Amino acid sequence: MSAIRDFAELRALLVGAERHDLDELRRRLDELELAPEELAALLPEAIRRSMAESDRLAKVLAPTIEGSLQESVEREPHKIADAIYPVLGPAIRRAIADTMAGIVSTINRAIEHSLSIQGIKWRIEAWRTGVPYGQVVIKHALVYRVERIFLIHGDTGLVLAHETAEDLEEQDADLVAGMLTAIRDFVNDSFNQEGGGDLRTFEVGDRTVHVEQGPLAVVAAVVKGQPPVDFKEQLQDTVALLHSQFGRAFREFDGDPEPFLPAADLIADHLETVVETDQKPGWGWASRSMWLVAGAVALVLFAVWFAGNRRWHRAVDALNAEPGIVVLDADRSWRGGTFVGLRDPASADPGAVLAERGIDLDRVAFSWEAYLSLDPSLAEGRVRTVLAPPPSVTISARGDTVVASGTAPAEWLAFAYRMQAALPGVGYLDLHAVEPRFSSEIATLRQTVEATRVMFPIGSASWEMGAGTEIDAVASGMRRLNAAIGAIGYTVRYDLIGRTDITGSRETNRTLSQRRADAVRTALVAQGLSAGQLLTRGVGTTDPLRSDDPATAAQINRSVSFVVRLSVTGSEGTP
Amino acid sequence: MIQKKICLVGVYATGKTSLVRQFVYSKFTDKYHSTVGVKIDRKEVVIPSGAVNLVLWDLEGRDGHGDVRPSYLRGASGIIYVADGTRPGTFEQIFELRALAEKTIGTVPSVFAINKADLTDEWQVTDSQIAALDASKWHALRTSAKTGEGVEATFQWLTEAMVVGGKA
Numbered sequence: 001m002s003a004i005r006d007f008a009e010l011r012a013l014l015v016g017a018e019r020h021d022l023d024e025l026r027r028r029l030d031e032l033e034l035a036p037e038e039l040a041a042l043l044p045e046a047i048r049r050s051m052a053e054s055d056r057l058a059k060v061l062a063p064t065i066e067g068s069l070q071e072s073v074e075r076e077p078h079k080i081a082d083a084i085y086p087v088l089g090p091a092i093r094r095a096i097a098d099t100m101a102g103i104v105s106t107i108n109r110a111i112e113h114s115l116s117i118q119g120i121k122w123r124i125e126a127w128r129t130g131v132p133y134g135q136v137v138i139k140h141a142l143v144y145r146v147e148r149i150f151l152i153h154g155d156t157g158l159v160l161a162h163e164t165a166e167d168l169e170e171q172d173a174d175l176v177a178g179m180l181t182a183i184r185d186f187v188n189d190s191f192n193q194e195g196g197g198d199l200r201t202f203e204v205g206d207r208t209v210h211v212e213q214g215p216l217a218v219v220a221a222v223v224k225g226q227p228p229v230d231f232k233e234q235l236q237d238t239v240a241l242l243h244s245q246f247g248r249a250f251r252e253f254d255g256d257p258e259p260f261l262p263a264a265d266l267i268a269d270h271l272e273t274v275v276e277t278d279q280k281p282g283w284g285w286a287s288r289s290m291w292l293v294a295g296a297v298a299l300v301l302f303a304v305w306f307a308g309n310r311r312w313h314r315a316v317d318a319l320n321a322e323p324g325i326v327v328l329d330a331d332r333s334w335r336g337g338t339f340v341g342l343r344d345p346a347s348a349d350p351g352a353v354l355a356e357r358g359i360d361l362d363r364v365a366f367s368w369e370a371y372l373s374l375d376p377s378l379a380e381g382r383v384r385t386v387l388a389p390p391p392s393v394t395i396s397a398r399g400d401t402v403v404a405s406g407t408a409p410a411e412w413l414a415f416a417y418r419m420q421a422a423l424p425g426v427g428y429l430d431l432h433a434v435e436p437r438f439s440s441e442i443a444t445l446r447q448t449v450e451a452t453r454v455m456f457p458i459g460s461a462s463w464e465m466g467a468g469t470e471i472d473a474v475a476s477g478m479r480r481l482n483a484a485i486g487a488i489g490y491t492v493r494y495d496l497i498g499r500t501d502i503t504g505s506r507e508t509n510r511t512l513s514q515r516r517a518d519a520v521r522t523a524l525v526a527q528g529l530s531a532g533q534l535l536t537r538g539v540g541t542t543d544p545l546r547s548d549d550p551a552t553a554a555q556i557n558r559s560v561s562f563v564v565r566l567s568v569t570g571s572e573g574t575p
Numbered sequence: 576m577i578q579k580k581i582c583l584v585g586v587y588a589t590g591k592t593s594l595v596r597q598f599v600y601s602k603f604t605d606k607y608h609s610t611v612g613v614k615i616d617r618k619e620v621v622i623p624s625g626a627v628n629l630v631l632w633d634l635e636g637r638d639g640h641g642d643v644r645p646s647y648l649r650g651a652s653g654i655i656y657v658a659d660g661t662r663p664g665t666f667e668q669i670f671e672l673r674a675l676a677e678k679t680i681g682t683v684p685s686v687f688a689i690n691k692a693d694l695t696d697e698w699q700v701t702d703s704q705i706a707a708l709d710a711s712k713w714h715a716l717r718t719s720a721k722t723g724e725g726v727e728a729t730f731q732w733l734t735e736a737m738v739v740g741g742k743a
Contacts, residue, residue: 156580156650158630174578174630178615182632185646186612255577255627255652255737 098232117290144225147207149267150177151242151260152218153253157181160217160257161264180220184211200232214239216250219267238267312337315357322348323375336363343368346381346425372424376400379426386423387416393434400427410436410566414489417568436566442484446564449477449494453559454520458501461515463560471520474562475527482533485566491533495563496520498538499545501554506540514538520560576619578628579737580650584643584672585657586665587636590690593720594657595633598730603721610635613647620734627734643672645679653737654685655729660717661697666704684736687715688729693722 012019050057073080126133150173151161157180162173187199198213210221212235219239223231242263243250249259309332316330319339324347329340337359343350350368351361380397383404389395393406404416413436420429438446452474455464463471478494485492498517500509517536525531545561547553583591592610596602599618614633619626634647648654654676659665669687676685687708689700708715714732718725 153650156578156630156652157632158578158580158650172617174617174628175615178580178617178630178632182613182615182647185644185649189644189646255579257576257578 144223144227144231146221146223146227148176148222150180150218150220151263151267152177152181152220153250154214154216154218156253156255157185158253158255158257160253160260161267163264163268177220180209180211181218184213184218210235212236212239214243216247217242242266311358315354315359318357319350319353322350322353323377324348324373324381325350325353326371336360336365338365338367340367341369342371344371344373344375344378344381346378346385347373348381374425376425376427379423382423382426383429387412387419389416400425401430402426402428403430403433405433407435407437410438410442410490411488414568417571418489431571436490436568438566439484442481442566445477445481445484446566449474449481449562449564452477453556453561454516455555456516456558456560458558459504459512461512461519463516463519468523471523472527475524475529478524478529481564482529486569489569490566491569493533493535493565493567495565496524496534496536496560497543497563498536498560499543499557500540501557502541502544503554510538510540510542512538513540516560576626576628577738578630579652579734580630580632581653581655581733581737582632582634582648582651582676583655583657584634584648584676585636586659586662586668589636589657589659589662589665590720591636591655591657592633594655594688594690594718594726594729595631597720597723597726599631601723603723605721613644618730620730622731622735622738624738627738629730629734637668637672643675645675648676648679651680651683653683653733655688655733656685657688657690660689660691660700661694663699663701663704666700684733685713686729686733686736687713688718688725689715690718690720692717692724693719 047057069080123133125131145165147165148171149163150159152158153160157178159173159177162177164170183202184199199211201208201210203209204222206224208223208227210223210227210232212219212221212232217239219235219242221231221235245266246260246263253259312330312332316327316339319325319330320327324344326342327339328342329338331338339350350366351364354364355361376399377397379400379402380395383389383395383397383402389404390408390412393404393408393412396403396405408416413431413434416429416431416434420431423429452470454467454470454474456462456467457464478492481492496517498513498515498520500513500516502509504512514536515538517538521531521534521536524534541557544553545556545559547556583595585591587609588607592608592614593603595614595616596604599616610633612635616631616633618629618631620629621627632647632651634643637643654673656669656673658669666689673685676683692698714736716725716729716732718729720726
């Protein structure tokens with residue numbers, strides 16, 4: 001027994017420590033699962049190492065995290081919302097701001113185009129298709145060109161890839177990208193104190209540089225003109241795509257651009273569609289020339305309208321200034337015009353007044369109400385209108401006095417005398433200088449009467465034998481003349497002029513001549529002629545009938561001859 | 576071609592822009608132009624392993640009040656610290672700048688250009704200061720943007736250090 005105890009003692013002495021260790025190891029093997037406290041101590045380091053080696057852990061954990069997140073959201077959604085609000089808030093704000101900027105730029109374009117020919121075309125399209133105008137504008141407004149595009153490494157600012165549109169000179173991409181990065185850094189340093197955002201766009205002359213930033217790389221596009229609203233989205237998609245494909249390469253970039261050769265194709269490919277919408281050549285020229293033509297046409301139309309308008313107003317003024325014309329209303333339309341007013345028949349012809357001022361009478365309509373104007377300057381016109389003088393009569397006016405002269409048919413003159421006092425606005429119508437023309441019957445009768453002479457013997461107041469025939473003939477002529485002349489409104493008087501030869505005293509001759517005229521008068525009255533129309537005048541030798549032969553002259557002056565005096569009945573005029 | 580971003584930092588008027596001008600364009604002017612912000616230039620350097628495209632960020636000089644903008648240092652593969660050999664003060668400030676740079680972007684290959692070596696009369700860099708640099712294993716070169724002395728060598732050395740991976 002003691003031997004066994006000794007052995008145990010010896011063993012404890014020799015391998016006691018190891019034995020203890022062995023027991024401990026055995027215990028650990030029995031309980032392979034770790035104590036929580038031990039695991040807690042090891043976990044962070046374990047995760048770090050696992051992540052450094054591969055992304056297996058992330059993959060393994062992903063479903064679990066997704067599951068717990070989902071459960072958490074289902075159970076208490078507002079807790080998650082509160083937790084991620086600080087992250088999502090700015091992102092949402094930025095998204096809204098982007099959308100608003102897009103809307104504003106669309107509106108700007110719509111306004112910009114609304115007055116152009118293109119704009120009018122778009123309006124017609126909108127009206128035809130029933131699509132709102134704004135949408136039509138958006139559809140067409142892609143007039144821009146992406147000139148250059150750069151893929152820039154975020155940290156170093158070095159160019160990883162760059163593409164330039166055809167027919168543009170290559171720029172030193174390294175410098176452009178470097179400056180772009182410097183500008184971006186400066187902006188971020190200066191304005192990004194409160195997480196406000198990064199440099200998104202800036203303008204250089206008429207070009208806009210659009211900068212789309214990813215966590216590791218930046219895509220910058222130099223754009224001329226107005227890119228469409230979704231251009232930024234396209235860039236963002238490109239940046240996202242680049243990050244998914246080259247994320248590792250971005251991170252491990254050490255100055256070697258080799259891994260990014262495919263990226264050049266990507267940015268070029270991706271933006272090719274945008275480059276295709278370059279401005280159509282010639283449109284600008286066509287637009288300008290169309291505007292020029294339209295402007296010229298408008299100018300000509302305006303000039304024509306203006307001249308027409310001026311002419312019209314001048315014509316209206318002229319018409320109104322015309323005596324005897326009162327324009328109450330003058331309407332001008334593109335087809336012509338209408339005049340409404342008062343017009344004295346004696347006034348000037350309104351058509352002539354207008355024609356003189358270049359108004360096309362075919363396009364003008366008149367509506368006149370007749371009236372009488374007492375304007376003195378109308379006196380002549382009134383005479384012409386009312387009396388309608390024959391062309392052989394000359395009419396002239398001084399103030400309201402109208403003088404007529406020339407010859408006229410006897411009937412017209414009689415009519416003129418009758419109307420003399422019935423001409424409104426005419427102060428005095430002088431008809432004395434008008435010579436009446438009588439019918440041939442009257443003229444012949446007059447000639448016959450005036451050609452007749454009743455002859456007397458020397459120193460006697462009793463006519464010669466046989467002169468009674470002359471007296472009968474004269475009486476007959478006078479009676480016929482009286483009838484004819486009365487019918488046309490005239491009155492006739494006869495002058496019976498007694499004469500003597502030159503022998504004897506003057507006084508004797510005068511008395512003798514008077515007696516001779518009285519004798520013929522008595523005879524004519526006896527034949528039924530009115531004494532009132534027979535005037536005797538004994539002129540003696542003072543107004544002799546002429547003859548070259550003294551004997552004949554003495555004989556023809558021993559006579560009574562006749563002068564027919566015709567005048568319009570009631571007038572004092574002497575023809 | 577391999578590309579590298581390098582930054583030139585230093586106190587104002589130490590000749591950073593002139594060094595770049597001399598290096599890239601082989602030109603020098605006596606006129607002083609203050610750099611505002613940053614100037615960027617490019618130069619191809621050939622080293623035994625191949626050609627390297629250097630993008631040079633010539634940073635606005637530190638004027639004693641303002642600091643070098645850290646974001647401009649980001650992504651730099653190498654730094655050239657420039658001091659004025661005639662102004663010991665500029666020399667001292669380089670150490671502060673280096674600390675700032677290392678805090679911002681970690682340790683990258685760098686070289687110390689002690690510029691204006693052509694102004695021998697006014698040269699004030701003491702042996703002890705150079706010894707201090709040696710002690711910190713900081714490669715230092717006397718350069719002159721005017722004569723070109725040491726300029727090519729500075730860039731060449733830094734390029735090799737960056738590409739080959741030799742830290743200094």
